[in-house]
Amino acid sequence: MALVTVTINGYAHQVGCEEGQQEHLRNMAAEVDRRVQYLKGIGGQGGEAALLILVSLMLADEVHDLRLEVGQALTSTSSVRGGDAQLSRRLNKIAARAEEIAQNLEHP
Numbered sequence: 862m863a864l865v866t867v868t869i870n871g872y873a874h875q876v877g878c879e880e881g882q883q884e885h886l887r888n889m890a891a892e893v894d895r896r897v898q899y900l901k902g903i904g905g906q907g908g909e910a911a912l913l914i915l916v917s918l919m920l921a922d923e924v925h926d927l928r929l930e931v932g933q934a935l936t937s938t939s940s941v942r943g944g945d946a947q948l949s950r951r952l953n954k955i956a957a958r959a960e961e962i963a964q965n966l967e968h969p
Contacts, residue, residue, distance in 0.1 A: 869894045870901075870909055896920075
């Protein structure tokens with residue numbers, strides 16, 4: 862396990878992570894710090910805990926919205942795939958019927 866020092870709201874914190882994930886952890890901490898600074902910039906009051914709770918809620922809200930979007934995209938993809946299968950079956954039936962008609966014209 863690797864230890865990484867990250868700074869959020871001006872405070873340094875040591876956090877453990879898997880080897881190779883250090884840069885990712887630093888990027889995530891920078892994102893949290895960016896949001897803390899944003900809240901402070903718009904007049905967010907309260908201590909560090911209150912700011913971190915608000916940031917956590919903002920991130921949770923974004924995750925929730927993204928999950929909904931992914932679910933809707935998967936549903937749309939499934940219905941399109943199902944539609945493609947139906948379309949394919951219909952086209953095969955039409956092609957078979959067209960061949961049948963052509964054969965009947967050739968051999969009345």
